[in-house]
Amino acid sequence: MSFLVQTLSRYFFRRYMVTFASYCLAILFLIFLVDFNESGRRLSVSEDYTVALGLLISLLRVPTVLQALIPFVVLIASIATLLQLNRKYELVVTRAAGVSAWQFLAPLIAANLLIGALSITALNTFAAYALQTAESIVVERNLGSRQTDSGAPWLRQRTAEGDTVLGARATSDGGTRLSDATFFLFDKDQRIRERLEAESAVLGDGVWELTGVKRIRRSEPVESLDSATVPTNLKAEFVGESLTSAETVPFFELGGKIATAKSFGLPATSYEMQFHRLLAQPALLAAMTLIAAMVSLKFVRFGQSLTAILGGILAGFVLYVVSELIQAFANAGTIPPVVAAWLPVVVASALGTTVLLHKEDG
Known part of the structure; x- marks a missing residue:
């Protein structure tokens, strides 16, 4: 029996990895097409934009998007693998040989734990540096809005000349290079004395060095400047920590x-x-395997493949929505990040295990 289980485990592991790779390639191509179309629509207004540059930016963004979608790819690949095995009666024969559902699900769970480990090490490292490169290209070519979110946060600095509030539509180099930057300069009475809008700004030694500047003052015409400087006491490390996106780390x-x-x-x-x-992603992928089994094994008895697929996708979508809601609470400081990250994993694992125990073990 031990030899049989080992042989079946290797077979199921190999079948699942082939299916996962196929779906992964299809999703990669779809991500690239959607991102290239959206980036082209948004960035093509710039004179420096070219099709080749758009292709490069989209290619660099694909790994980050893929990492976010891996749980869904795992869910669909797990459902597809189990349905294929059911359709060919391979699971029926496996059960008849005395192999339990937990034993033939173990290779899929092991495969997804491996995929999760590779995702947070190799894929995440590559995706972070690729996204940094994409953002640097957008900033250096002044192509437009930031690729990861709606805009960088605002910073306030205090100097002898007064306070300055600064923000930008895009950042790179750890937040020390800004694109489409805006500086509000206040006097000592905390009233805005002027506004500077710059195509780019770089943090130098004690100053922000601005290029392509428009100076706006009250009751005065807009003044265009090739360059300008704004005094600062901010250090590069502080700015980097304030403006760097977590996705690029x-x-x-x-x-x-x-x-x-x-x-x-x-x-x-x-x-x-x-x-x-x-850190929770490997466990989340294992939980996705249980959810897939929860809806796919029913096909053996009732032959409802379409219902199984829709049920699994719906379960994954609900898990995603709940995860995003909990993350929003964590970002607002309502709950700790560790709880927000692990609670959906624990709930999904408990639900999948409970349903499978009820169905398979009575």
Whole structure:
């Protein structure tokens, strides 16, 4: 029996990995097409935009999007694999040989744990650096809005000349290079004395160096300047911690980012959320296997393949929505990031295990 289980395990493992790779390639191609179309629509207004540049930016963004979609790819691949095995009566023969559902699900769970481990190490590291490169291209070519979110957060700095509030539509180089930057300069009475809009801004030694500047003052015409400087006492490390997106930080560097942010007195919620979400991903993929089995094994008895597929996709979608809602609460500081990351995994695993125990073991 032991030899039979080992042989079947290798066979099911291989079948699942082939199916997963096929779906992964299809999803990659779809992500690329959608992203290229959306990026082209948004960035083509720039004179520096070319089709080749758009292709490069989309290729660099694909790994980040894929990592976010891996749980859904795993869910669909698991459902497809189990349905294929059912359709060819391979699971029927396996059960007749005395192999339990838990034994033939073990190779799929092991495969997804492996995929999860590779996702948070190799894929995440590559995706983070690729996204950094994509953002740098957008900023350096001044192509438009940031690729990862609606805009960078605003920062306030205090100097002898008064306070300055600054923000940008895009950042790169750890937040020290800004694109479409805006600076609001206040006087000592906390009234806005002027506004500077720059095509780009780079953090230098004690100053922000602005290029392509429009100076706007009250009751005065707009003044165009080739360059300008704004005094600052901000350090590159502080700016980087404030403006860097958690998605552009590799998994193994998140711990250092969290410690550095806390040492500056900055909120580290986004870094902590990213760290625990990545850490929980292997367990989440294993839970997706249980959800897939929960809806796919029913096909043996009732032959409802379409119902199984729709049920599995719906279950995955509900899990995704719940995860996003919990993450929103975590970002607002309502619940700890570790709870927000692991609670959906625990609930999905408990639900899948309970249903399978009821169906398979009575």
